[in-house]
Amino acid sequence: MAVFLCGLDHLVLLTALTAIRSDLGRDADAAAAGWFVNAYLVPVAVLPPLVTRLAARVGQLWLFTVALVVFTAGSAAAACSATAGFLTMARVVQGTGAAAIMPLSLTLVAAAVPVHRRPVLLGVWGALGGLAVAVGPLVGGAVVQWGGWQYVFWINVPLGCLLAAAARVFLRETPSTLAAAPASTRSRPAAARQSTALRLWPRSGISRGLLAVHACGFLMHAGVFGTVFWLAQFPQAVQGHSPWEAGLRILPWTAMPLAVAPLAGLMMSRTGARPVLVAGFLLTAVSSGWFALVLTPQSDYVMQLPGLLAGGMGMALFFTAAPEALLANTSDWCAAAASGVNSSVREIGALAGVGASTVLFTYSGSTAGPAMFNHGMAAVLWAGAATAGLGILAAAATGPARIRVPAGKPAGAAAPEAAVPARCSDGPGIGPRSEAHTSR
Secondary structure (H helix, E strand, O other), X not given: OHHHHHHHHHHOOHHHHHHHHHHHXXXXXXXXXXXXXXXXXXXXXXXXXXXXXXXXXXXXXXXXXXXXXXXXXXXXXXXXXXXXXXXXXXXXXXXXXXHHHHHHHHHHHHHHOXXXXXXXXXXXXXXXXXXXXXXXXXXXXXXXXXXXXXXXXXXXXXXXXXXXXXXXXXXXXXXXXXXXXXXXXXOOOHHHHHHHHOOOOOOOOOHHHHHHHHHHHHHHHHHHHHHHHHHOOHHHHOOOOOHHHHHHHXXXXXXXXXXXXXXXXXXXXXXXXXXXXXXXXXXXXXXXXXXXXXXXXXXXXXXHHHHHHHHHHHHHHHHHHHHHXXXXXXXXXXXXXXXXXXXXXXXXXXXXXXXXXXXXXHHHOOOOOHHHHHHHHHHHHHHHHHHHHHXXXXXXXXXXXXXXXXXXXXXXXXXXXXXXXXXXXXOOOOHHHHHHHHHO
16 A cells, blocks of 8 residues: 555646646746656655665664655645645655655565465555556546645545554564575675675676666656656647546556456466566557557547557556566565665656656647647657567566576585575575576
């Protein structure tokens, strides 16, 4: 639920920006409205690596609870904002809390369930994040239609307080880096251990898998955020629909993760994460290409449905498989650091996607009229399809984790502790699950 709330605030303001500008007056010009979105994304992109280092000192569960309180306080401040500057600063506070919630929640979920249940539970974790990002415009449109934009933030306050209390009851602290590390590593000086734990792009072959996972996160977020930023505005700017109608028309896309994610989690437990990631990028590319071919000011909604369904399925598959792929290419005791870097890379991809799509849209079209808007939209969609195509290559490069066999021993006679990485920089998978990946 915490991941869902943080994901929701990524794009929930897209269909509410017009109402916010009208309410705040000239203080909220077009540039300020852009910062209402980016002020949240910037700390989410920058802070996760620092958060994971702090969590190693104070404890992941404690920092996760504090982050929920910070996110809730920022939501309340945003709801009370009377100027564009105050709203922007409140969004920064929100993003600071979310920057800790997103990466820490991954390792807390992994520690809360047995190893054999991780693929399905991590699939739910990832799917909720993807669903929240996708459903954001729908929620924003509904709030603007029947309430006020302030309620976009007020709904976070009671839920945030409830989740902060529930975290202390239902979650447990994850093993510390030192406790989870092998004995040979614990004997090293503290500085050497910390340096090793933060080395996420090692020289060994398995590092290519981790690097590919980060590339997948960047490309998916760049493509999805860059296209949805304009797709959410298309029904209002080109076809004249209300904010609520605009959000409702993308419901087939937003609802797909609910149906697809459980099935993808079951399939992933048999095939591993790589085929699911490849399929997710393939469907995303098909969705962008379809929209680029059929989307016009006169487009019938039925013609848009295949693109909506393919895009929703692609997002569901990616967000289901991405957490498993990340943990399969790193070790238990440096999973938090890898998760922090991955969260940062994803959000940087979102920022890059929105920025690049804005430049491309402005170069190819404009908001002056439906025809010019459609020209710019087509260019953005073809760029999104190309980005997803690169994502297919990155997803194909992610592979199952491998067990390092100690020197001098045959491959079939690895010691039991061989399943646990000797160093974080070796980057194999998590304990017994890495054996399953290797056998597959």
